[in-house]
Amino acid sequence: MATRPQSVISPAQSDDSGDDQADNQRDLFLATYRWMLLARLSEDRLSALWKAGKIVGGVYLGRGQEALSAALGVNLRKGSDIFAPLIRDQAGRLAFGEPLIESMQTYLGSRLGPMRGRDGNIHRGRPREGYYAMISHLGCMVSAIAGGLMAKRFQGDSDFVGATCIGDGGMSTGSFHEAMNMAAVEKLPLIVLAANNQYAYSTPSSRQFACADLVDRAIGYGFAGHSVDGTSLTDCLATIGKAVAAARAGGGPQLIVGTILRLAGHAEHDDASYVDPIIRHKPFAVDCLRAAEEMILAKGWLAQSDLATLRNAVMNEIDDAVSTAQKEPVPDAGTEDWCALSSRHLVDGHLA
Amino acid sequence: MSITYLEAIREAQAKALADDPRVYIYGQDVGEFGGAFKATKNLSKEFPGRVLDAPISEDAIVGSAIGAAIEGMRPIVEMQFADFSSVGFNQIVNHAATLYWRTEVPCPITVRLPSGGNLGSGPFHSQCMEALYAHYPGLIVMTPATVEDAYSMLLEAVAIDDPVVFCEHKYLYYHLKADALPTDALPAGKARIARPGRDATIVTYSAMLHEALAAAEELALDAYQIEVVDLRTVKPIDTDTILASVARTGRLLAVGEAFPWGGVTAEVIARVVTEGFELLDAPPQRLNARDTPIPYHPNLWAAHRPTAPAIVNALRNLLRM
Numbered sequence: 001m002a003t004r005p006q007s008v009i010s011p012a013q014s015d016d017s018g019d020d021q022a023d024n025q026r027d028l029f030l031a032t033y034r035w036m037l038l039a040r041l042s043e044d045r046l047s048a049l050w051k052a053g054k055i056v057g058g059v060y061l062g063r064g065q066e067a068l069s070a071a072l073g074v075n076l077r078k079g080s081d082i083f084a085p086l087i088r089d090q091a092g093r094l095a096f097g098e099p100l101i102e103s104m105q106t107y108l109g110s111r112l113g114p115m116r117g118r119d120g121n122i123h124r125g126r127p128r129e130g131y132y133a134m135i136s137h138l139g140c141m142v143s144a145i146a147g148g149l150m151a152k153r154f155q156g157d158s159d160f161v162g163a164t165c166i167g168d169g170g171m172s173t174g175s176f177h178e179a180m181n182m183a184a185v186e187k188l189p190l191i192v193l194a195a196n197n198q199y200a201y202s203t204p205s206s207r208q209f210a211c212a213d214l215v216d217r218a219i220g221y222g223f224a225g226h227s228v229d230g231t232s233l234t235d236c237l238a239t240i241g242k243a244v245a246a247a248r249a250g251g252g253p254q255l256i257v258g259t260i261l262r263l264a265g266h267a268e269h270d271d272a273s274y275v276d277p278i279i280r281h282k283p284f285a286v287d288c289l290r291a292a293e294e295m296i297l298a299k300g301w302l303a304q305s306d307l308a309t310l311r312n313a314v315m316n317e318i319d320d321a322v323s324t325a326q327k328e329p330v331p332d333a334g335t336e337d338w339c340a341l342s343s344r345h346l347v348d349g350h351l352a
Numbered sequence: 353m354s355i356t357y358l359e360a361i362r363e364a365q366a367k368a369l370a371d372d373p374r375v376y377i378y379g380q381d382v383g384e385f386g387g388a389f390k391a392t393k394n395l396s397k398e399f400p401g402r403v404l405d406a407p408i409s410e411d412a413i414v415g416s417a418i419g420a421a422i423e424g425m426r427p428i429v430e431m432q433f434a435d436f437s438s439v440g441f442n443q444i445v446n447h448a449a450t451l452y453w454r455t456e457v458p459c460p461i462t463v464r465l466p467s468g469g470n471l472g473s474g475p476f477h478s479q480c481m482e483a484l485y486a487h488y489p490g491l492i493v494m495t496p497a498t499v500e501d502a503y504s505m506l507l508e509a510v511a512i513d514d515p516v517v518f519c520e521h522k523y524l525y526y527h528l529k530a531d532a533l534p535t536d537a538l539p540a541g542k543a544r545i546a547r548p549g550r551d552a553t554i555v556t557y558s559a560m561l562h563e564a565l566a567a568a569e570e571l572a573l574d575a576y577q578i579e580v581v582d583l584r585t586v587k588p589i590d591t592d593t594i595l596a597s598v599a600r601t602g603r604l605l606a607v608g609e610a611f612p613w614g615g616v617t618a619e620v621i622a623r624v625v626t627e628g629f630e631l632l633d634a635p636p637q638r639l640n641a642r643d644t645p646i647p648y649h650p651n652l653w654a655a656h657r658p659t660a661p662a663i664v665n666a667l668r669n670l671l672r673m
Binding site for chain 2: 082115118119123125127128133135136137141142143144145147149150152155174179181185340341342343345346347348
């Protein structure tokens, strides 16, 4: 995988420039904001491509979840940490180091992308590089990451964490419960970031769980628990940063529950008409991206014109990725090898 | 020296652990206790930290094995009873089985399924799950019927870069003995002619091999020579050996302990009918357990699963056709 592109942001002069810690916080905020912006605008493009009939299958957007997701991605270390993003983690994928082109290649079915046309949309990953490829069955990636961490422990590695994401719906699965319990028993440096986005597809939280707050479950599992306002990038960076550091330092598993509202349907084919109008106006319906921009302006970190320049640069990057992916070859049934095993001689019907 | 099928499984795991630091064993009660059937007896002492008790969580056990395999390990996981693998089914068929095809990263895990019926085991501790797993692309399904195969195939399962569902038979654990462990063996995917013959072919696997051999022995008293094919691996299935046998005998009886509907026996017959119809002198037949859950009482259990007398009856009918 390519190294992370450098941020195009050159932080403007600010009142905090004399204070190293404040500088670092500002730089991290701006860098993370850029991943959020890249995620949002690239997903807007995916939505447009889907509406134009250029993408088959579902398009699942992380709109509203970018702050949580990106804040996790920037806290992970490519090369030593392992990460299993889930449906709405475009921002976290990018922040962890996925080149933008790979989402476009996957959605557009390029043969050169990581999934080679064999699997689509959010299922992509490069497991050998610590970036696991999710399956649709929610909860399954929690134990997979836990096993990856067990392997690293067996191999005598140190200084690593593993992270995965889930939603309030996925937290109802048996797979999730089994894996959380197992990770706690094994005392693994596992971070589980849960986005309570109020709806699991169309089912509201009231039909999904009956506990007062999902973070309370951490106690039962034997996890440390953290609550975070998922609309506030500042809060996300601080809380997730603290949780990742705790796991890295040997503090065991960490559950972080962020509250947001999914600012889109479950997928682009879903108009989210079931969302309660009252919920639409609750504090968690704040758009984290807009809130981050307002903070950047209020703090004087960037001017309005800087944000516009940045947005243009990001759009150009997206144009390049889409254009490249659209020109790439698509899979061909005639040259496909139709082998599900790496042990070719054991593929049924292909015995030597 | 005499060694049981169960001891062969233990010895194979001991050798795999000794030979390869990437191997570890994870499952319920496999640690100090040595496993519900003692298939991991003393292994946690011999290999400290590498034979670990897992919580009762089949889904998470298999899921963790997948993650560990991605990171370069070669986990062996025990499902305690094959029946309980249904709780880990999703991770096996949707996650492990698709991983290589989706991502080009192999998933070298071995999932041990103590399978099949035992006296008094009832509906939840007796099932044969091989056909279910064989249904899914991306999995290898082994069903060893002999002490020698239990040993050599388990070692091969651990060495193979793809997920293997290893269906070891509980009835054979203590009933089967061999003089020594094998030094060489047929590879996975190859069937064995367990008994040569010319009048009819039985295709079978796992514990039913021994019922089939006993049935063939009985018919030999009437001068019938029954050929018995032991599939050894049900996926991939060795169609060539099956067809070659049917070409010699002209008659086919497929025998399996599993439920009948859509099972391995159905697959065997489908392949012979579609690829070797002209070889057949009579309609191919099959014999399976009855299509009910597996009963507890010995009177019912003995009539529920195929046994040598039932196979003899089926053969006599087949030979009259």
